[in-house]
Amino acid sequence: MSPLVITMNWLFHLGRYWIFIKELIIKPEKFSIYWKQFLRELDNFGYGSLGIVALTSVFMGAVITIQTVYNLVNPLVPLSAVGIVARDSIILEFSPTMMSLVLAGKIGSSIASEIGTMRVTEQIDALEIMGINSSAYLVLPKILAAICIFPFVVVISMFLGIFGGWIAGVAAGVISSADYISGIQDGFVPFNIIFALIKTTTFAYIITTVSAYQGYYTEGGALEVGKSSTNAVVYSSILILIFDYVLTQLILT
Amino acid sequence: MIELKNISKSFAGRDILKNVTTTFQPGHVNLVIGGSGSGKTVMMKCMVGLVEIDKGEILYDGKVFSGLNRKDRKPFRQEIGMVFQGGALFDSFTVEQNVMFPLNMFTTMSLEEKRDRVNFCLNRVNLVNVNKLSPTELSGGMKKRVAIARAIAPKPQYLFCDEPNSGLDPQTSIVIDNLIKEITEEFSITAIVNTHDMNSVVEIGDKIIYLYKGEKWWEGSMDDILRTDNKELNDFIFASKLAKGMKR
Ligand SMILES: Nc1ncnc2c1ncn2[C@@H]1O[C@H](COP(=O)(O)OP(=O)(O)OP(=O)(O)O)[C@@H](O)[C@H]1O
Ligand SMILES: [Mg+2]
Numbered sequence: 001m002s003p004l005v006i007t008m009n010w011l012f013h014l015g016r017y018w019i020f021i022k023e024l025i026i027k028p029e030k031f032s033i034y035w036k037q038f039l040r041e042l043d044n045f046g047y048g049s050l051g052i053v054a055l056t057s058v059f060m061g062a063v064i065t066i067q068t069v070y071n072l073v074n075p076l077v078p079l080s081a082v083g084i085v086a087r088d089s090i091i092l093e094f095s096p097t098m099m100s101l102v103l104a105g106k107i108g109s110s111i112a113s114e115i116g117t118m119r120v121t122e123q124i125d126a127l128e129i130m131g132i133n134s135s136a137y138l139v140l141p142k143i144l145a146a147i148c149i150f151p152f153v154v155v156i157s158m159f160l161g162i163f164g165g166w167i168a169g170v171a172a173g174v175i176s177s178a179d180y181i182s183g184i185q186d187g188f189v190p191f192n193i194i195f196a197l198i199k200t201t202t203f204a205y206i207i208t209t210v211s212a213y214q215g216y217y218t219e220g221g222a223l224e225v226g227k228s229s230t231n232a233v234v235y236s237s238i239l240i241l242i243f244d245y246v247l248t249q250l251i252l253t
Numbered sequence: 254m255i256e257l258k259n260i261s262k263s264f265a266g267r268d269i270l271k272n273v274t275t276t277f278q279p280g281h282v283n284l285v286i287g288g289s290g291s292g293k294t295v296m297m298k299c300m301v302g303l304v305e306i307d308k309g310e311i312l313y314d315g316k317v318f319s320g321l322n323r324k325d326r327k328p329f330r331q332e333i334g335m336v337f338q339g340g341a342l343f344d345s346f347t348v349e350q351n352v353m354f355p356l357n358m359f360t361t362m363s364l365e366e367k368r369d370r371v372n373f374c375l376n377r378v379n380l381v382n383v384n385k386l387s388p389t390e391l392s393g394g395m396k397k398r399v400a401i402a403r404a405i406a407p408k409p410q411y412l413f414c415d416e417p418n419s420g421l422d423p424q425t426s427i428v429i430d431n432l433i434k435e436i437t438e439e440f441s442i443t444a445i446v447n448t449h450d451m452n453s454v455v456e457i458g459d460k461i462i463y464l465y466k467g468e469k470w471w472e473g474s475m476d477d478i479l480r481t482d483n484k485e486l487n488d489f490i491f492a493s494k495l496a497k498g499m500k501r
Binding site: 029117118122129132 | 298301302303323326327330331333334335337338339341342343344345354355357358359407
C-alpha cells in the first residue's frame with residue numbers, strides 16, 4: 001500500500017472514531033438499565049481480571065527485583081537501593097502500563113468480539129429498530145466501568161508487584177528483608193501514584209473506546225469478528241505505548 | 254399505512270432496488286416475495302431505516318420517514334417491530350429478558366405486568382417453559398418464535414418479518430402464519446412479511462408484491478396471483494410440482 005492510501009485510511013478511521021465517540025454522549029433512555037450494565041461491567045472488568053493481574057504482577061515484581069540486584073554491582077550503593085528502584089519502576093511504569101497491556105489483551109479482545117458478534121448477527125440492528133442508541137447503550141457503560149475500576153486494579157497490582165519483589169529477593173537470598181523494606185520506604189513520592197493513575201484512566205479509555213470501535217464497525221461474519229478482536233488488541237496496545245510516552249513527557253519533565 | 258415512492262438503493266454501484274413504488278395497508282398482511290437476492294431484505298431494511306435510501310421517499314401514515322435523523326425517527330420507532338431473518342436475539346440475555354427488553358426500555362409497566370405480557374407473547378408463539386433458557390439453548394425455529402414474541406411485545410403498529418417461517422417445520426410454519434394474520438387483523442396493524450414460502454402466500458397473503466431483480470415486477474391479491482400471466486411470476490410461484498396443481 002502506498003503511504004497516501006495508508007494516511008487516508010488512518011484519517012478515515014480517526015474521523016469515524018470521533019463521530020462514534022460523539023454519538024455516545026447522550027441522555028440515557030432509561031438510567032436504571034444503563035446502571036445495571038455498568039455494574040455488570042464493573043464486575044467483569046474488575047473481579048474478572050484480578051487473577052491474571054495478580055499473577056503477572058507478582059512475577060513482574062520478582063523479576064524486576066532480581067534483575068536490579070544483578071545489575072547493581074557497585075559496592076558503594078547500598079542494597080536498599082534495590083527496593084527504591086523496584087518500587088519506582090513498578091509504580092511509575094510497570095503496573096500502569098504493563099497491566100494495561102495485559103488488560104488490552106484480555107478486555108479489549110472480549111469487548112471487540114462481543115460487540116462485533118452483535119453487529120454481524122444483527123443484534124445491533126435490533127437495538128436500533130427499537131429506537132435505542134446502540135453505541136451508547138453498549139459502549140458507554142463499558143467506558144465508565146473501565147475508568148472507575150482500572151485504577152483499583154492497578155493499585156492492587158502495585159502492592160502485589162512490590163510484594164513479589166520482596167518474596168523473590170528474600171527467597172533467592174540476594175537481598176535481606178530489612179534492606180528491601182527500608183528501600184521501598186525511602187524517599188517515597190506520593191505524586192507518582194497520582195501520575196500512575198492518570199495514565200491508567202487514559203489507558204482504560206483507550207482500551208474500551210478503541211476495542212468498541214473495532215467491534216462496532218465489523219462487517220461480515222465470524223472471520224471478521226476475529227480480525228476486529230485482533231485489531232482491537234494491536235491498536236490499543238500501540239496507542240497505550242504512544243500515550244505512555246506522551247504523558248510521561250508532559251507530566252514528569 | 255406505509256407508502257414507498259420511487260425508492261432506489263445501490264451498493265457500490267450495483268443497483269439493488271430500482272424505483273419501487275407501492276403501499277402497505279393497515280389490517281392487511283402484505284407479502285413481499287421474490288427469489289433469493291432479489292432485494293427483499295434490503296427493501297425491508299430501507300423501510301425501517303437501517304439502510305438509507307438513495308432516492309425516493311418513505312411515508313408512515315403520510316409522515317415522511319426517510320431522511321430523518323435518529324432523534325426525529327424516535328416516535329416512529331416505538332411503533333415498529335421487526336423480526337430479523339436470523340432472529341437477532343440478544344445472546345447475553347435469557348429468553349424472558351429478550352422479550353422483556355423493549356418493555357423495560359420504553360414502558361413504565363411493573364415487573365408483574367411485564368412478566369404477564371412476556372408470558373402472553375411467548376404463549377402466542379407456542380413456547381412454554383423456555384423463559385429461563387439462553388438463546389444458544391434454542392433450536393433455530395424456537396429462536397425465530399422468540400424473535401416474533403419480542404417484536405410483538407410492545408404492541409407495534411407496524412410489524413416487519415423477514416422470512417418468519419424459514420427453517421420451521423410445516424406445522425409451526427402455519428402457526429406462525431396464522432399468528433401474524435390474527436394480530437394483524439385484531440389490532441389493525443400493518444404487517445410486511447418477506448417470504449418465499451408459497452404456502453404462506455396462499456394462507457395469509459392479503460396483498461402480494463413480487464420483486465424481481467430489485468424491481469417491483471407485479472402486485473396484486475391472492476386471487477390475482479393464481480390467474481396472472483406474468484411470465485417471471487409464474488415461473489417463480491409455480492416452480493414446484495405441488496404448486497402447479499394450484500393453477501386454475
Ligand atoms: N450491505 C450490503 N452491501 C452490499 N451489497 C448488499 C448489502 N446488502 C445486500 N446486498 C446485496 O443486495 C442484493 C439483495 O440482497 P437481499 O438480502 O435483499 O436479498 P433477499 O431478497 O433478501 O434474498 P434472500 O431471500 O436470500 O434472503 C444481494 O445481491 C446482496 O448481495
Ligand atoms: Mg433476505
